[in-house]
Structures are given as C-alpha cells and as structure tokens.
Amino acid sequence: MNFQQHIEHALAERRSAGAYRSRIVSETGSGREILVNGRSYLNFSSNDYLGLSRDKSVINAWQQGAERYGVGSAGSGHVTGFTTAHAELEQQLAAWLGYPRALLFISGYAANQAVIAALMQKGDSIFADKLSHASLMEASIQSPATLRRFQHNQPDSLEKLLNSGGEGRALVVTEGVFSMDGDSAPLADLHQQSQRAGAWLMVDDAHGIGVYGEQGRGTCDAQKVKPELLVVTFGKAFGLSGAAVLCSESVAEYFIQFARHLIYSTSMPPAQACALTAALRRVREGDELRSQLNHNVLQLRQGLNDLGLTLMESSSAIQPVIIGENQAALDLAQQLREQGIWASAIRPPTVPPGTARLRITLSAAHSAQDINRLLEALHATAHILR
C-alpha cells in the first residue's frame, strides 16, 4: 500500500467502526455554555472544573502580562525565553506543592513525554497503570525501557510485576484522577510498593490538581502521598494550558540538561505565566468553587442514580455514563444536543472496546438548574440508555 492507499484505508476503517473523529468549531470559548453554528448549548464537556477560564483576575493578568512582556516568549527557555514571570510561577508552584523545584512545560503531553524520555534508558522498566493517559503510554512505548502494565488501580498487580522486574531502574506511572473514568488511584499503596522495590513513583494529576486536597493541592495532598515526580497540568482546573513537573533540586537540574521538550521548544508566553500565577491564587483561595463543584457532582450522581443508571466510582468532576456500543453513544450525544446539551461521546481507542460512553464533566460554573436540565434531557433519552 502506498501512502494514499494507507490513508484511505485507515479513514474507511474508522468510519465503518463508528469511530471517526471530527472537530466542532466553537464560536465562544468552552465554558459553561458553548455556541456552535449559532446555537447555544449547556456545556458538559469542558475541563474548566472551577470556571477559571473566564475569571476576570486571570484575564487581567494575561492582558497586563502581554503589555509588559509582549505576546510570545520568542525562544526556548534555554535561550532568552525564560522570564521573571516564568521564574515567579515556578517558585510559587514549588512552594505551594511542597517540592524544592517546579519546571514549566508547554503542555501536559510534553511534560509526560519529556520526563519519561529523559529518565528512562535501555535496561530500565516502566510499570504503568493499564488506563494511563495516551501521553504516558506513548512515551513509555517509545522509550528504550521495557513497558509493563499493571491492572487498573491494583497495587497487588503492581507488586507482582515489580517482583518479577529486571535489573535496571524502575518507574511506576499512574494518574491522580483517571481522565476517562474519573476514579482515583490508591496512591499510598502504590507508593509503598514502589518504595519497597526501590522504584520511583510518577503521578500525573492533570484532573486532580485544583479540585482535591487542601487549597486544591490535588490528589497526592488529599491522600498524603509525595511521589518523587508529580506532573500537574493547567488545562483543567486552572482554566488555561501548560504543565509543571514537581521534583527535587537535582532532578530539576537533570531535566534542564536532558529534557529535549524544554531545550528545543519555545517556552510558554510570559503573559500566560502571569495568568497562571493569577489562576494559582484563585485555586488556592478557591474553597467555595471546590464546594460548589462538589455539590454539583453530588446532585448529578443522585439524579443519575434516580434514573436507574450505573454510576462509576468517581467523586471527581468526571462522571461517565457507560453506553457500550459506539453508535449508541453517538446517538445519545446527538439527542442531547437536540435538547441544547453538549456532552461528548468518547469511543475506542480512547477507551476500551465496548465501553463507549458519555463523558460528562462538571464545573463550579454550573448551577443546580443546569444539572437539572441535563438530567431532564437524559430522562428523555432513556430508550438509548437502557
């Protein structure tokens, strides 16, 4: 098959499996409401868990940052792209999360790739939860280290693998809150197993940071665990984008020498770092937002339960409704749209085959009436749900 034949074949396969992906064009941002083709929908597909993407203080900080620094960083942080705005944010993140150092990355995807690529060598082993995010899995597959996957959230399964592990260094990889199921990892047990085997633990807390723990410090804080490597991302509760890796002094210096995503890539705009510093303040002082989010989660779960739907074990902002077949999940999302509700159908390969789902995400920006509207719309689609 030449390139063109390969491409046509791959597209046809995706279409026939009901797994073809296309993008929608949002005419506003992706906050509580979304405007598509001139129609407004209540948005239950955004990761803006605290509603900070539209926070005035964050927007002002970005604007003032742009006035001071310009709109781009104009280079890698290793050349002239690392400013006082970046340095201040790194210091504040490290102090907030209780680590000696924080290093900024342009995205969570880049941070995960960089950490695994820089640390893991031939002869080493990566032990990853089976449901780890694509960015972690892809980095692990591409790594010269051996990848072994343990059963989702099962420390016993990890222990068995660790006991039969190889000679080299070992890295255990998991998430604070899993992006498609919304459940949390048993971090204390996983850390204990890792320490026993002399392995390091890397936790990607993309969906837990800002939501769980004291002052929103995330899943690790909530579970009183301090992994050797903590990745936090800013595209969810922080309402922006970007990421940081929290680590020791020497590990940070090592990444500055060897993490190619830092060295050979333009750093985030300084104005974004200013906005992130403002968002960090809002997250730290965001108990009211967290309590509103929690209230919304409880209301939705109660309502889903009343509708007779099976709930996932999730207290997070991610509340999936498992449908099964791809087409049924797509039909459900379409029917909700007809009632002014936007909730995305997530299909394999993002989730395991046969578990296509409606991935409902909640935000502190949603009101009780918003949740009721979603529940009424779901009630009206009951024939698909059962």
Ligand SMILES: Cc1ncc(COP(=O)(O)O)c(C=O)c1O
């Ligand atoms: C668990 C997890 N890690 C990492 C990422 C990637 O982060 P980013 O969007 O900042 O690239 C995502 C999704 O966006 C995620 O869900």
